[in-house]
Amino acid sequence: MKIESQTYQARRERLIQSLPENTVAIIRTGDLCTRNNDCEYEFRPNSSFFYLTGFPEPSAYVLINGNGDTILVTLPKDPEKEQWDGFRYGVEGAVNTFGVCDAAPLDELDNAAIFLLDGAQNVAFPFGDEKLRQQVLVWRDNLTARARAGAVAPTQLMDLSPAIAEMRLRKDEEEIALMEKAAQISVEAHKQAMLAVRPGMKEYELEAELNYVFMKSGSRQPAYNNIVASGSNACVLHYIKNDETINDGDLVLIDAGAEFGCYAGDITRTFPANGKFTESQAALYQVVLDSHTAGLQELKVGAPYEACHNVAVRILTQGLVSLGLLTGNVDTLIESKAYRDFYMHNTGHWLGLDVHDCGTYRVNGESRPLESGMVLTIEPGLYVSLDNESVDEKWRGIGIRIEDDVLIRNDGPYILTHGLPREIDEIEAFMAQNH
Incomplete structure (x- = not known):
């Protein structure tokens, strides 16, 4: 019993259609949390991130542009780490299994975000996520600094939570x-x-x-x-x-x-x-x-x-x-x-x-x-x-x-x-x- 990838794709499309034109939406799933010393709590994805992707792994981001195109940024395949911590979908698995347009490894997050945000008027993200807020501001400042080279930074920050809440309700x-x-x-x-x-x-x-x-x-x-x-x-x-x-x-x-x-x-x-x-x-x-x-x-x-x-x-x-x-x-x-x-x-x-x-x-x-x-x-x-x-x-x-x-x-x-x-x-x- 599971939700099909087409359902998640349709949700992402409905979400971006509910936002103003020329908006990029970004949400992250969260990171592993230490329980004590080197032991971590079992990971449970952020609910709204999971609602839009079905992706179960930590340290992932989903970025959706105004056309509904989606980039899923995730931890890459790593045989050594998987030997200790278990299977990862990686970039290829993210595309093949979860129906996103594209995927990128986590160390390319900044490049992926700046690429999508360049020329967007609005960037929407959950305002309650302080880590993501700081990342968005850095990406915006990076684009602003490159204005003379033709980059166009978003001018409006929007809270994504109300739109997702209406869908989840x-x-x-x-x-x-x-x-x-x-x-x-x-x-x-x-x-x-x-x-x-x-x-x-x-x-x-x-x-x-x-x-x-x-x-x-x-x-x-x-x-x-x-x-x-x-x-x-x-x-x-x-x-x-x-x-x-x-x-x-x-x-x-x-x-x-x-x-x-x-x-x-x-x-x-x-x-x-x-x-x-x-x-x-x-x-x-x-x-x-x-x-x-x-x-x-x-x-x-x-x-x-x-x-x-x-x-x-x-x-x-x-x-x-x-x-x-x-x-x-x-x-x-x-x-x-x-x-x-x-x-x-x-x-x-x-x-x-x-x-x-x-x-x-x-x-x-x-x-x-x-x-x-x-x-x-x-x-x-x-x-x-x-x-x-x-x-x-x-x-x-x-x-x-x-x-x-x-x-x-x-x-x-x-x-x-x-x-x-x-x-x-x-x-x-x-x-x-x-x-």
Whole structure:
């Protein structure tokens, strides 16, 4: 399962057509990063670079001129280095495999860039890439210094990120297939965790179950740091220590997703370590589940992005009032954001090559209308701090989040993470198979 080179070529052509005439676009993939001493982290390409090329190796650049012609600059073939570090496509492999017009070795980057930039009016690159910004300025200055010899330097620097973000926001069929695969690997990992959990085990032991399923299913790494949070650790939104003991009576919140073909899955489930929710846990869980159900109904073509969040907040606030964790008028509590003591994040985010994928959430000051092909998460939650003395002790230390990945389609929302228990009775029945 992969994206064909023709798709990447079409993306590059669409990108350059979306930019002003006589523009050269440049983006780099990034370099290897040292972990410690002479050991490096496994390389993962820059998402936007990968979106335009599919090229997986480090230290590469892609340069696209106004005709859509592409030069891929990459590390050259080097048998000695490949003996130590593994295969490289090299210049010839870059052209033959990835459908670019031309390729050049990395030590010819300056020449290739100056050749393409000479006579261009604009140069577009991601403004967040400071290394590339400095390189672009050097290339521009080089051309400016050669003006008397007829060179013409670009006069306008443009941020390439918004144009790529708009493209990445709408997924094509090949991307959707990869994302559903990532989602379903993630589903199986969460199922394994539900079956494997036992009071007394360490959180990292449960994390190992996730990683085992990820890797045996073709996902070489998680899409982000796994969150395996038991008990009150679930109230820490980005808890990644994963080193505490899971106690009998704890809820376990797992937020984990596989990465497949560089596309992210992103799931959260909360379940009892011993297989049975307590009365208090079930009451709060049902409020979160109701908000998830209500929010999902708002994920339809033409609806504003924030509609899901607004509905989820209302259901959560009503539930908090009903259970006595908040007192007062629901509208007033929402207006004053009193619910944020228990729910302090949004109800979702774009999903794609990055787990928090690119794309604006507002257009012309208004919440962005949802379109077919967009993928986002829906993830309401409630978190009652151990230190919150304003609520009954029975609620303290409970953290709950329920998250799924949703594809917006003309016929309604499609849950990519289908098949994973969400209802209380479904979770308990599923866990009873192995408890």
